[in-house]
Amino acid sequence: MNTRTVFRIFKQARWKHSSLKLYDGARVAVIGGGPAGSLFSYFILALSRRAGLDLQVDIYETRDFETPGPPGCNMCGGVLYESLVQSLAVEGINLPATVVQRGIDYNMLHIGIGSVKIQTPRQEKRIATTFREVGPRGMVYLKGRRLDNYLMQSALAMGARRIFGQVDQVRWLTDPKSPEVESRLIQVKTSGGEFHGYDLLAVASGVNTAVLRLFCDLDFGFQPPQTSKLLVREYYLGQEVVSKYLGSIIHAFLLDIAGLDYGAVIPKGDYVTICLLSSHGNLEPGAMETFVDNPAVKRILPADFSMARQACNCSPGINLAGSTHPFNNRIVFVGDCCVSRLYKDGIGSAYRTAKIAACTVVFQGISADFMKHYLPFLRRMEKDNLIRKMLFKSARQIQNRHFIERAVLKMVSREQQGKANAEKGMSMLIRDMLTGGAPYIEALMLSMHPLFWTRFLWNILLAIVFRPGSKYDPNLAVHTLTSDETESHS
Known part of the structure; x- marks a missing residue:
């Protein structure tokens, strides 16, 4: 996030004196009907009712989430965290069993010299897998709606309207009754369609689309994510x-x-x-x-x-790095076309950005309010992603250093066997790095704990002193999962 650019543009646009707010009957456009777009639509409609506002929300989406393969594909590995499922349930979105393909018992870490099970104490931070769309090409047995379609239907049930079409033009429309820049409405046009004016435009198109280039030509400094x-x-x-x-x-x-x-x-x-x-x-x-x-x-x-x-x-x-200036008067970006947790938890990031943006829009406003209430959250996520990059860079240093690999496997194995504290050990660190199940700052603080380093250095010393296969080889205690054990957990 280029903070200097954000402050400069805000100052030039005189947003400090702006008081743009949605009103009863205001029109909202959402580009993209994936999790970020559907959740934003759901939240803004739910929150506006609490605020006594009746809004019209149009979701522009080209994909058919009820068709297997590319026509409905959202190109995602599809991992859900139990905490996210619970958060959605609190919001009134109860994901049915047909959305969740398989509950995950634990993770298995594989490195060059061996493998080891990583399971958190007390079975917390559980995760599950899902198909974002109906499923891969050729799937014919459909067991109910999948995640993206279910979230879309939840938004439609809340009162949103879906418009099938590819947005190919976005432009400002100046209100002739006011000379102020802040009074400009935003217009959206689909291929072969006409321009439609909106009081607010939420962009949730993701990063795999040409739509983002449309906003680079507008005058507020937006640049897509890296x-x-x-x-x-x-x-x-x-x-x-x-x-x-x-x-x-x-x-x-x-x-x-x-x-x-x-x-x-x-x-x-x-x-x-x-x-x-x-x-x-x-x-x-x-x-x-x-x-x-x-x-x-x-x-x-x-x-x-x-x-x-x-x-x-x-x-x-x-998304590797967040977009530059992902908001302006009457425009806000949500989901990974704005910022996302690095490598992991994209659906969770869509949920958080959508909810915070919707709260800002309904209860604060649609101009300088993004600077005060939305930007701090985006900056925290960017800082957390920098920590993730640093942790992964450190993890790459152990590759081809077999004595360190043996030390890591030994630590995890002892923790999984209950011989050491897994909550403050290598197991939790690796799991949080691989799954994104907790803020990366927590993983960093864990890796800096004196007890962690004492145990890690001791295991490195053992790995250096004792050769592989010897009586005291740290790798002898490492447990590698067999196919029979895998079947017993299915």
């Missing part, structure tokens, strides 16, 4: 095979593969999703084949696994 490509593939294995080999476990990989930061294998009903991520730039096309051929990955997949079983694939952009 992004990188994520490789995602869905494979059909059948529920029996998925349960036998993968169980209800998310498998996370920190492997020494050029350019790869992180890989994950995620079970979803009859399918398995493989995601590869790099912050160094876009991964090469052969990266997926290199990953699947790695011995650590082969150990968890069926012996007859074939990449020809691919049902769907995509290479969506993901």
